Amino acid sequence: MKTLLLLMLTAVSMAITLHTAASDKQQWKLLxxxxxxxxxxxxxxxxxxxxxxxxxxxxxxxxxxxxxxxxxxxxxxxxxxxxxxxxxxxxxxxxxxxxxxxxxxxxxxxxIPSRTIISTATGKGIKFLNDVALDNTGTLYVAEMMNSAVYRLDMDNIRLVEVIRSEELINPNGLLFHDNKLYIAGWGKIHDENPANADKGALVELNLTTMEPKTISHPIGQLDGLQLAPDMKGFLATDYLGGNVYYINPETGNAHVTVETPPLAGDILYIPQQKMLFVPQDNTIYAYQWQEQ
Missing domain, CATH: 2.40.10 (Thrombin, subunit H)
Incomplete structure (x- = not known):
């Protein structure tokens, strides 16, 4: 799998990406x-x-x-x-x-107290797991990017159980549980088993009762990290290969750059109580705070 990721890094180093969207950078203060x-x-x-x-x-x-x-x-x-x-x-x-x-x-x-791996779970046919998300009952969901699937951790039997496998998940990378739904940062349809050779991904909403996925944004890029935005209405998502953190409006499906970053921004973290956003990017972690205008 390191070979696949090195291919992606090579694609980043060869790409020149231009961003013309509006930015909210004046509202994000680097701490x-x-x-x-x-x-x-x-x-x-x-x-x-x-x-x-x-x-x-x-x-x-x-x-x-x-x-x-x-x-x-x-x-x-x-x-x-x-x-x-x-x-x-x-x-x-x-x-x-x-x-x-x-x-x-x-x-x-x-x-955590003993810093010990107490169990390890796997499942049938798994190739490449990525992000995880806990729902309000404590159930862990796991993104499987190469198979375009989502798994659930069965804690009773310590195994990963496939919940859904569908091209409509757009090869899930980032996950977020919110309002009784699972939101998915779709990397984009992968061609020839090469993540660097993928269509643009989008934001997907998965109803965990009906297991019906619905794309709720226009194509954006190779989406990676996913969190709620400061307004608690929209979403923040990173474009790993193209760079930047995007604000996504789920009502219109539109997205714009809210934090400008180079490529290789991964799974972000937003803490609403502190209005702080943490962005792992390349070999650095950046901490920003949202400034109300």
Whole structure:
């Protein structure tokens, strides 16, 4: 899988991307930046310890060299290798004292106090897991990008169960549970098993009762991270290959640049209480705060 990601990085380095959309950059104040990290993909906040955990993919390393690091609220590294021995960690979620992380074709279940992997779940036919999201009952959903599918973690049997597989999911990357629905940042239809060779992705809404997906935005780019926007009505999504964080209006389907970033922006985190947005990008994590006008 590292080969696929290196192909994507090559595509980024060869591309020249022009952005003509309006930007809300005057409303996002950069508070701090943290780095260098080893290809950070996701960041999650732990309210129990008032710290952040970051998944570091370590693209140029060998299998088993990837890590999860621990940062304080100012972005300073508490422990660079809080947990090591991973292959290519991506999506992160916390439930109580448990940390979930995807690692290519499996989900590790980690006890935070002892920093120990207590269980590992996988499932049939899984190729490339990405982001995760918890619903309001604590059920974990997992995006499978290459198969254009969504899985659910069965905690009783410690396995991943396929919930839906459909081209209408547009090869899901980012996930967000909101208002009893699962929202999906579609990477875009992938051709020839090469994520760098994909159509533009869009935002998808999945009704978890009927399992009917619905595209609710125009094509934007290779969507990666997904969070609610400060107005709690729209969504924020990153374009991994093209760059930038977009604001998506689900009513109109339109999107515009709200934070300007180079390519390689991954799974973002927005904390509504602090109006803060955290953007892992390349080897740095940026922290912004929304300024009301």
């Amino acid at each position: 701090w930046q943290s780095g260098p990290h080893n290809d950070p993909e996701s960041i999650v906040y732990d309210p129990n310890e008032d710290v952040f955990y970051v998944s570091n993919q370590f693209f140029k390393g060998e299998s088993g060299q990837a890590t999860i690091s621990k940062l304080n609220k100012q972005g300073q590294v508490i422990e660079d290798s809080w947990l090591s021995g991973l292959n290519e960690p991506k999506g992160l979620a916390i439930k109580g004292s448990t940390l979930f992380v995807t690692d290519i074709d499996k989900v590790h279940i980690i006890d």
